[in-house]
Amino acid sequence: MGDTVRFVEAGAREYVLADSGAQLPERVHDELATAFSVEEDRRASRLGRTWLDTFDWRLYRAGLTLQHVSTPGPRGTRELVLTDRGGQRLTAPAGLARWPSLAGALPPGPLRDRVAAVAGLRALLPTVSVISQVREVRLRNADDKTVARIFLDAMSSRALGGAPIAARLTVTEVRGYAAPARRAGRLLAAAGAALTRQPALDAALSAAGRFPLDYTGKVNVALRPAMPGGEAVRAILLEQLDNLEANVDGVLHDMDTEFLHDLRIAVRRTRSGLKLLGEVLPGDLTLRFASEFRWLGDLTTPLRDLDVHLLSLPPMAGRLVGADPADLQPFLAYLGRRRSTERRRLNRALRSARFAATVGDWRKALLVPPGNRGAPGGPAAAELAADRTRRAHARVIKLGSAITGSSPPQSLHTLRKRGKELRYVLEFFASLHDPPAYRAVLGDLKRLQDCLGDFQDSQVQREEIQSLAAAMLAQHAAPAPTLLAMGELAAQLAVHQGQARAEFAARFAGFASPEGRRRMAALTARGDRVSRGSA
Amino acid sequence: MRVIATYNIKGGVGKTTAAVNLAYLAAQDGLRTLLWDLDPQAAATYMFRVRPRVKGGGKALIRGTRSLDEAIKGTDFDQLDILPGDFTYRNMDLLLDGAKNRVRRLSRLLGPLAADYDVVILDCPPSVSLVSENVLHAADLILVPIIPATLSLRTFDQLTGFVAAFDGPRPDVLAFFSMVDRRKRLHREIAERLHRERPDIAAATIPALAVIERMAAERAPLPVFAPRSPAARCYRDLWDEVRKRAPE
Numbered sequence: 168m169g170d171t172v173r174f175v176e177a178g179a180r181e182y183v184l185a186d187s188g189a190q191l192p193e194r195v196h197d198e199l200a201t202a203f204s205v206e207e208d209r210r211a212s213r214l215g216r217t218w219l220d221t222f223d224w225r226l227y228r229a230g231l232t233l234q235h236v237s238t239p240g241p242r243g244t245r246e247l248v249l250t251d252r253g254g255q256r257l258t259a260p261a262g263l264a265r266w267p268s269l270a271g272a273l274p275p276g277p278l279r280d281r282v283a284a285v286a287g288l289r290a291l292l293p294t295v296s297v298i299s300q301v302r303e304v305r306l307r308n309a310d311d312k313t314v315a316r317i318f319l320d321a322m323s324s325r326a327l328g329g330a331p332i333a334a335r336l337t338v339t340e341v342r343g344y345a346a347p348a349r350r351a352g353r354l355l356a357a358a359g360a361a362l363t364r365q366p367a368l369d370a371a372l373s374a375a376g377r378f379p380l381d382y383t384g385k386v387n388v389a390l391r392p393a394m395p396g397g398e399a400v401r402a403i404l405l406e407q408l409d410n411l412e413a414n415v416d417g418v419l420h421d422m423d424t425e426f427l428h429d430l431r432i433a434v435r436r437t438r439s440g441l442k443l444l445g446e447v448l449p450g451d452l453t454l455r456f457a458s459e460f461r462w463l464g465d466l467t468t469p470l471r472d473l474d475v476h477l478l479s480l481p482p483m484a485g486r487l488v489g490a491d492p493a494d495l496q497p498f499l500a501y502l503g504r505r506r507s508t509e510r511r512r513l514n515r516a517l518r519s520a521r522f523a524a525t526v527g528d529w530r531k532a533l534l535v536p537p538g539n540r541g542a543p544g545g546p547a548a549a550e551l552a553a554d555r556t557r558r559a560h561a562r563v564i565k566l567g568s569a570i571t572g573s574s575p576p577q578s579l580h581t582l583r584k585r586g587k588e589l590r591y592v593l594e595f596f597a598s599l600h601d602p603p604a605y606r607a608v609l610g611d612l613k614r615l616q617d618c619l620g621d622f623q624d625s626q627v628q629r630e631e632i633q634s635l636a637a638a639m640l641a642q643h644a645a646p647a648p649t650l651l652a653m654g655e656l657a658a659q660l661a662v663h664q665g666q667a668r669a670e671f672a673a674r675f676a677g678f679a680s681p682e683g684r685r686r687m688a689a690l691t692a693r694g695d696r697v698s699r700g701s702a
Numbered sequence: 703m704r705v706i707a708t709y710n711i712k713g714g715v716g717k718t719t720a721a722v723n724l725a726y727l728a729a730q731d732g733l734r735t736l737l738w739d740l741d742p743q744a745a746a747t748y749m750f751r752v753r754p755r756v757k758g759g760g761k762a763l764i765r766g767t768r769s770l771d772e773a774i775k776g777t778d779f780d781q782l783d784i785l786p787g788d789f790t791y792r793n794m795d796l797l798l799d800g801a802k803n804r805v806r807r808l809s810r811l812l813g814p815l816a817a818d819y820d821v822v823i824l825d826c827p828p829s830v831s832l833v834s835e836n837v838l839h840a841a842d843l844i845l846v847p848i849i850p851a852t853l854s855l856r857t858f859d860q861l862t863g864f865v866a867a868f869d870g871p872r873p874d875v876l877a878f879f880s881m882v883d884r885r886k887r888l889h890r891e892i893a894e895r896l897h898r899e900r901p902d903i904a905a906a907t908i909p910a911l912a913v914i915e916r917m918a919a920e921r922a923p924l925p926v927f928a929p930r931s932p933a934a935r936c937y938r939d940l941w942d943e944v945r946k947r948a949p950e
Contacts, residue, residue: 305778311921312751313778342776342783 179340180352181367182360183333189300189321195336198358202350203306203314211300211321214238218296218368219266221289222417222426224380229285232368235261235293249278257281267292267422288478290423295371296325297332306351314347315340317355322367326375335367336360382413384429386436386594392549392693397447399548403595404440405533407433412526419514424474427513431471434464439591443555447545452532459525466516470509472631477502479628483656490652497649501639552596553691559589560687567615567675576626579671583619586612604690611686615678618670625664632657703816704948706823707841707873711857713828716847716880718745719914719924720940721825724845726923727941729782733820736774737784740794740837741827744787750777751921752786759790763811764797770811771818779923783819791827798832805832809840838865841873843948847880847908850892862902876947878904878940906939 186192189211199205217235220226226233230252237245245261259278267290270283282291304317316339322332336355340348356362372379388406390399411433417426438460445453480499484492516522546554566582590612597605636653639645645653677683706724708717718741725737739746744754752775762768774783801807812822826837838844846861848854862875877900879893896903908914911933913924920927925934 310751310753343774344776 180338180348181363182336182338182352182355183363183365183370184336184360185333186359188334189302189319191302191304191317191319192358195355195358195360198354199304199306199317199351202354203308203347204311206305206307208302208304211302211319212238214299214301216297216299216322216371217266218294218371219291220294221286222292222414222422223289223382223384223429225285225287225289226282227368227379231281231285232366233282233291235264235266237261247273247278249281266290267420269423288423289425292422295368295375295377297322297371297374298325306347308347313341314344315351317351320367322371322374324371324374328376330374330376332370332374335363335370382410384410384432386591386597388595388598390548390596390598392547392599394548396444396546396548396551399551399596400440400444400447401533403444404437405530407437407440408526408530408533411437415517419517421510424478427467427471427474431464431467434460434467435587436591436595438464439588440595443559443588443592444551444595447551456525456529456532459521459529463516463522463525466513470506470513472627473502473506473509475624476628476631476635477506480656483659484652486659487652487655490648490655492652494646494648494652495656497644497646498635498639498653501635501644505635548596549599549693552592552599553693555592556589556596556687557691559585559592560691563589564679564684567679570671570675572672576622579619579668580623580626583616583623586616586619590616599693600690601693604686607686608690611678611683615674618667618674622664622667622671625660625667629657629660629664632660703812703819704821704843705812705841706821706843706845706944706948707826707837708823708845708847709826709834709837709841709861710828710846710848711830711834711861712854715828715849715854716908716914717828718749718825719917720845720847720878720880720908720937721823722746722749722917723923723925723934723937724941724944725782725784725821725823726779726925727938728821728823728945729779730925731941731945732781734818735782735821735823736815736819737782737823737825738770739784739787739825740791740833741787741825742789742791742794743827744789745918746825747784747786749917749921749923750784752777752784754787754789756786756788756790759788760794761790761797764794764801764807766811770815779926791833795832798836805835806839808833808836812840838873839868843944844873844875845944846875846877848877849881850879850889850896852892855892855896874947876902876904876944878943879907881910882907883910904940904943906936906943908936908940909933 184192184195191207196205196207215235215237219233219235232250234248235245236248237243245264247259247261247264249257249259257276257278259274259276262274264273269288269290270279270286273279273282300321302319304319305313306315306317308314318337318339320335320337322335324330324332338348338351338355352362369379386403386406388402390402411430414426414430414433417423418430438457441448441453441457441460445457477499480495480502484495487495545551562585563582566578566585570578570582590609593600593605593609593612632653636645636650640650708721708724710717721737721739725735729735737746737750739754747754756763756768756773758768763770763773770785774785776782777784798804798807803810808824815822824837824841826834844861844865846858848858858877865872865875879889879896882893883889893907897905909932911931913928913931913933916927917924924931924937928934
C-alpha cells in the first residue's frame, strides 16, 4: 500500500470545512494543539482521483467504491483503491489501465476478484474525476508518538464548470489509540468542522452535476393511479427512449456487451408498449413508429446473437467431453470476424439519418404539449394497467394451456414472447401496484420465463451453430476437429433444451395454478377499484 | 504468516535492535508486520514510543482472557504494529507452567492473527526458560545474533542441538554475527572462517557502530533516522537474507 492512498480510509470519521483550502486553518490548528502536538505536512500531495463504476452503478449499489488514484510526474504512482461499507480496503497497482475496461483486465489479485464478482460483464467507466490536494496532519502525545492522523483533502472538480467542493478532514485512528481519534473529532467540531456522512464520491458527483444511480436500465417511472392513461403511457415510453439513447454511445464504442443488451430491451419494451398500450396515444403514432422500432430491433439481433455465442462459449468449452477446447479456436476467430462486420453494420445504422430521425421524432411526439394531444378522455392509468395486465395474462394462460408434449418448438417460442409482453406491462405499471403482490406475480412469471428462455436460447444457438458451421465450411475456415467440437456444442445445447422442455409442464402448471391466478387477480383488482372510484 | 524470533541466551548481543529494524524493513517491503516485545524490559516498545503496558498484563494474554488482538498498538509506520512489552512478562514462565500444552501456548495464541499479518517478529528476553521454549516452538525461523567468539558459537550449537531434538515441526535456525568489530583480529578471523564453513550463519553481519546505539536515544528504527548509514545497509542485507530463508 503506497502513501498515495493512505487517506482513503473506509469507515473513518469525516468532517467538512467550507472555508478551508489546502492548508489547515489556524483556528483548527490551535484547537487541536490544546491536546496534541500537531505536525502538518509542509507540502500537500497532489493526486488525480477518478472514481470508476459500471454504467448501471453496480459497485455503488453493492456499497463498493473503486478509485484510480495517481500522483503526477515521471515517478508518479497509479493505484486502484477499493473500499467497502464495512471498512475493508483493497489496493492494487493500476499499471497502464485505460478506461473503460472490463474487471477481468485489472491486475490479478483480491481487488480484481472482488470487483469482477460485482461488475460481471460490465465494463468499468470513469464516473467523476477530481484533483485532490492532500495534507497529512499527525497528532502526537507526550512521548511524541503519533496517536491519530487527520488527512486534509481539498478536492476540485475536473468537470467543465464543476462547482466547488468543501474540504474534507478525515480522522483516522491509530490501532490501539481510539480515544485520541475521538478527541481529535471533538476538537474539529469545536473548530467549526461538520461531521459528514456524505461519501467523497457523492460530493464529487454533486459538484460535477451528476447523481449516483442515474441509470439502472430498469423501469422506474412513477405513475399516479388516477392520471390519464395517455399521460402514463407517454411517461413509460419516454423513459424507454431515455434508456435507449443512454446506451447508444456504449454500443458505438463497444464498451461492453450489456449496452447493446440494454438498448435491445429498451427497443423491445417500446415495441411492446406500442402494441399493448398504443391505442391510448393519437392514432397515427403507433402505426408510424412500430415499423421503425421493428427495424431497429432487427438491426441489433445479429450482433447480439454473436455476443451470446461468445459469452457462452468459455463455459461450454469447459464441458467438452470428446473434443479439446483448443479445437474451437477457429470457431472463436470466425465469430470474432463476424462480430467486427456486424458491429460496423450496426454502427453505420446508429449513425444514420434514419436512426436520428426515429429517436428525434419519437421524442418530439412523446413531448407534445398537453394542449395539443387531442381530446382528453380514455381510461385512468390504474384502469389501463389492470385491463392490459389481465389481457396479457389471459393470453399467456390460453397459449400455455394449449401446449402439449407434442407441440412444436414454435409454440413455446410464441408463449415466451407473450410472457415477455406480460412482464413488460407488469413492469410499466409497477409503481401502481402493491409491492409484495407485484413481487409475487413477477416471481411466478419469472420461473416460467426462465424455463422458456433456456428452451428458446438453446434452440436459437443450436441453429446458429449449424448455420455458422455451414458458412465456415463454405469459406474453408472449418478444420475437421473444429466442426466436431461445434457438433459437441450443439449436442450440449440439445441436451439443455431437452431438460427445459421436460420442465415446462411443471413450470407452467405452477404459473397457471389457482394460487397464481389468485395472486394475479389480487394485483389487478386494485386498478378496478380506482377505475370504479373515478367513474 | 511467518513467525521469526530473535533469540539468544545472552543479553546485550543485539537481539532487540535486530528485531526492531527487521520489523521496520519487513513493513517497508509491504508486509503486514507485528512485533511482539516479549521482554519485560520492553526496550523494543520504548523504541517505538509506545507505553510498555498491556491491560491485564501477561496473565490476561497467556490465560486468554484478553486476546492478543486487543492489546496490539499501531506504530508510527505503515503496516507495522507492536504488541507491547509489559513488566509483568517477568512472570510469564510461571503463567506458562500452569497453562495447557505449556510449550506451545504462544504458538496457539498467535494462531488467530494469521489472517492479519504476513510476518510476526518475536523479540525474546535473554534466558533459557519456558518462554524461550515456547518461542522456539512458535517460530518458523530462529534468528540468533552472536558475537564472533568461540563461546558464543558453542552456545549457538547447543541451541541447534536442542531444536533438532524437537518432535514435530522444527524451526529453521540462522545465526548472524552481531556487534562485529573489524578492528579486532579475533572477530575478523572467526567471522571469515565460519562464513566459509557454516551455512547456518548469515552472510550479512551487523557491525558494532555508535549509530546503532543511537536507536534508543532517537526512539526509532535505524533506517528512519540514518537511512543511508552503513549500519542501515547491513540490516537491509540481513533482512533480504532472512526473507529468502523464511519466504511468505
